[in-house]
């Protein structure tokens with residue numbers, strides 16, 4: 204799958220000397236701790252530079268609540284753990300050109316997979332009964348139902364780029380995005396690894 208983020212329309216615009224349209228980007232938070240998003244924010248002042256080339260069209264960091272019909276690049280943090288996560292990742296894949304598994308929970312299921320050796324019934328029992336301080340009971344509204352296990356994203360949908368790290372360092376996230384914006388194929392193996 205191509206990792207060139209330059210939309211075809213942008214190429215013809217550039218040939219006509221017109222300004223290049225911005226890349227539509229999204230970040231998504233499935234079953235993760237938000238640490239990968241914190242690392243994204245640690246890009247600091249370079250976010251201003253990125254904002255000249257990228258429109259953030261969907262993210263926990265911006266207002267829109269519905270994943271758009273077309274996104275050029277999506278960074279997806281977290282494992283697929285609930286029915287809602289599964290629904291979301293299918294929609295994201297369908298409407299995204301380059302899907303990045305963002306961090307170790309997305310790549311391997313990492314921390315969320317610690318529940319995998321227990322049944323969902325036992326997890327509910329522990330979380331909603333044994334440790335409840337008031338109103339013990341499994342919520343049947345708002346909280347999405349858990350899948351039998353927390354699994355990595357690529358087990359459900361094809362992934363274009365695997366960005367390891369817990370969390371991936373800000374410099375590596377920045378390097379990846381600038382590589383994609385420049386149409387370069389990223390080489391992440393030298394810069395990050397599981398658990399780094």
Ligand code: SF4
Nearest residue numbers: 235236238307308369
């Ligand atoms: S990879 Fe690490 S930092 Fe990112 S969501 Fe998982 S536990 Fe949190």
